[in-house]
Amino acid sequence: MCHPSDAEAWKHFDRMYLDFAEELRNVQLGLCTDDFTPQGQYNRTYSCWPVIITPCNLPPSMCMSFEYIFLTMVIPSHSNLKCLIDVYLELLIEELLQLWHVGVRTYDHDTDRAFMMRAALM
Template sequence: MCMSSEYMFLMMVIPRPSNPKFLIDVYLEPLIEELQNLWHLGVLTRDSAKDETFTMSATLMWTVNDLPAYGMASEWSSTGVMGCPVCMEDTRAFYLQNGRKAYYFDCHRQFLPPDHPYHRNKKVFTKNRVERKVARPRLTEKQIRDWLE
């Protein structure tokens, strides 16, 4: 029942030709404030089956974005050499000499388990290169908050 369409709220921001890019905060700020109130304070709700009221809390569990929308919402560049939101500044991407396009091929073998055969594969990926780099651990909540300030 809770997953039927009358109980869902869909919010979409469709950019016009004058795309706000990183000014998306103006549109999202009221939503974020309301979500914070719903999580911390809750809202008085009536349960008709039990005929009683309770304080209901709510949260935004996830969003579904394409990469440009992810970049706008997170304020992380999703283009160019720093375009990978997982690698961040620890990327090995570079620009191709002809065409000035960002090149990401073979940047993500480090995220495979250490004993994965792709780490040793010299033919399918960058020629004669074995992946020895180990992916850094995911950032903690505190590290992310410190980095944002």
């Protein structure tokens, strides 16, 4: 596999949601997060959790390039965040659900028309 779109899960998603897959301007997103300790590995009193979103349906040369990796939020933490991360991500999840169900009005420069772009978190 050289690109996420080559994966069987992506192909299965396209078969399940044909209306989403037929609109080529819709966006498939990837989300990742992990804790980071700014003071080093041994000082675990403070950590932060960067939450990163990237569009996965770009060409392989652009998919993970710096220009297309979006730092969505940074969650500061003085303790173990794993049990509370859903609270911090709640607003982001609401926006992602709106992008999935409703979409957002977006301008397409090529066709000189607006359309409803939807997004899916893969």
